[in-house]
Amino acid sequence: MIRPFIVLGTRPEAVKLAPLIRHCLERSDDFDPIVCSTGQHREMLEQVLGYFEIQPDVDLRLMKHGQTLAELTASCMQAVTDALIKAKPDCVVVQGDTTTVMTASVAAFYQKIPVVHVEAGLRTGDLWAPWPEEFNRRVAAIVTRLHCAPTEGAANALRREGIDESKIRVTGNTVIDALLWAVGRERANSETWSQKYPFAMADDVVLITGHRRENFGQGLADMCDAIAELSDRHPQAQFIYPVHLNPNVKGPVYQRLDGHDNIHLVPPADYREFVWLMDRARVVLTDSGGVQEEAPSLGCDVFVTREKTERPEAVDAGLAHLVGTDRQKIVDSVSRSLQSAPASGGSTDETKIRNNPYGDGTASVQIADWMAEVFS
Structure with missing residues (x-):
C-alpha cells in the first residue's frame, strides 16, 4: 500500500490533481492518498474540490488577506513540514509551479521524502516570465524523483538540465483527463448555464482571463483598452470576463471596461461553469497556462x-498565438478571428480532444502506474 501525500493550494492545481486523486482512491488496494490543501486560493479551490467530490484530509488554511509571497512561502514551508512529519508518507505529489509546489517540494526534501512532480519540465528560460512560477518549477525539479512530463518537449527540457532519464516519463497532462470528464457533464447541464449566462448563447463569444502578476499595471491596462476597442468594433460579439478577485486585477478591469453593453464582467466562474463557457467560446484571450492547454481541445x-509561454506545443501546432499585452496586436489578432469563418467552439466533436498535443486523457493512470512501480 502506497501513501502519497498530495499537496494542492490553487484552483489549477486542484483541477489537474483531481483526476489523479480520484484514480488513487479507486485503486484502494494500491493507494491510500492523503490530500493536503494549503488554501493558497481558498474559495476557488474549495469549488473545484467539491465538484470532483474530494475532501482534503489536511487543511492548512494558510491564505491571509494582503499576504506577501515571502509570508506565504514561510508559513507554507513550516505548515507542510509539520504535516509531513505527522503523516509519514511514501512520497509527496505536487503539480505545476505555484508557491505551494515550491515550498512543499523543499519541505519534502528536508524530510528526505521523494517528490513526484506532475506537469514537470515546463520552461520559458526566463526567471521573470512567468514570475514567480518559472523559479518555483525549477526549484521543484532539483529535488524531484519522478518527473511526469506532459509532452516530449517538456521531457527534453528536463534532459537539457541534466535530469537522469530514469526519472523522466512522458505521461500527458492530467488537465485533459479532467476536461474530458467535465465537458460531458456540463454539456448535459447546458440549460442551467444558458439561463445564468444568456449572453453566452451568441454566435461570437470571446472569453477572457487575465490575472498574472507580470501583467499587473500597464500590461493589464493595455489589455483592457484592447478589449474595449474590440467591443466597439464588433458589437455583435459578447465579451465575457470572469474577473479575478485580486484588487490589482479587479480595480483596473472595472475602471476600464465597466459600462460596455457587450462586455460582461462577471465574478470568478467555478470550474464547471468555466468549462461550459470555454465550450461556448469562439475566441479565448488568456494569460492562463491551463487554459492554453484546455481551450484548443474545444x-x-x-x-x-504573454510574451513567452512554457507551453509551446499549442503555438507550434497553430492552436494558440502569442500576442502579449500589446494593444494593437490584440485588437488585430482577435478581429481577424472574429471576421473569419466561424470556428468550432461548442462542437461536440471529441476528436479534437483526442488529438490534443497535451494528452489523451490517460495521464492519471500512467502516473499512478509509475508510482506503484517505483514506490511499492
Missing part, C-alpha cells in the same frame, strides 16, 4: 497575453 481560437 475548437477555440486562443490568443495568449
Whole structure:
C-alpha cells in the first residue's frame, strides 16, 4: 500500500490533481492518498474540490488577506513540514509551479521524502516570465524523483538540465483527463448555464482571463483598452470576463471596461461553469497556462497575453498565438478571428480532444502506474 501525500493550494492545481486523486482512491488496494490543501486560493479551490467530490484530509488554511509571497512561502514551508512529519508518507505529489509546489517540494526534501512532480519540465528560460512560477518549477525539479512530463518537449527540457532519464516519463497532462470528464457533464447541464449566462448563447463569444502578476499595471491596462476597442468594433460579439478577485486585477478591469453593453464582467466562474463557457467560446484571450492547454481541445481560437509561454506545443501546432499585452496586436489578432469563418467552439466533436498535443486523457493512470512501480 502506497501513501502519497498530495499537496494542492490553487484552483489549477486542484483541477489537474483531481483526476489523479480520484484514480488513487479507486485503486484502494494500491493507494491510500492523503490530500493536503494549503488554501493558497481558498474559495476557488474549495469549488473545484467539491465538484470532483474530494475532501482534503489536511487543511492548512494558510491564505491571509494582503499576504506577501515571502509570508506565504514561510508559513507554507513550516505548515507542510509539520504535516509531513505527522503523516509519514511514501512520497509527496505536487503539480505545476505555484508557491505551494515550491515550498512543499523543499519541505519534502528536508524530510528526505521523494517528490513526484506532475506537469514537470515546463520552461520559458526566463526567471521573470512567468514570475514567480518559472523559479518555483525549477526549484521543484532539483529535488524531484519522478518527473511526469506532459509532452516530449517538456521531457527534453528536463534532459537539457541534466535530469537522469530514469526519472523522466512522458505521461500527458492530467488537465485533459479532467476536461474530458467535465465537458460531458456540463454539456448535459447546458440549460442551467444558458439561463445564468444568456449572453453566452451568441454566435461570437470571446472569453477572457487575465490575472498574472507580470501583467499587473500597464500590461493589464493595455489589455483592457484592447478589449474595449474590440467591443466597439464588433458589437455583435459578447465579451465575457470572469474577473479575478485580486484588487490589482479587479480595480483596473472595472475602471476600464465597466459600462460596455457587450462586455460582461462577471465574478470568478467555478470550474464547471468555466468549462461550459470555454465550450461556448469562439475566441479565448488568456494569460492562463491551463487554459492554453484546455481551450484548443474545444475548437477555440486562443490568443495568449504573454510574451513567452512554457507551453509551446499549442503555438507550434497553430492552436494558440502569442500576442502579449500589446494593444494593437490584440485588437488585430482577435478581429481577424472574429471576421473569419466561424470556428468550432461548442462542437461536440471529441476528436479534437483526442488529438490534443497535451494528452489523451490517460495521464492519471500512467502516473499512478509509475508510482506503484517505483514506490511499492
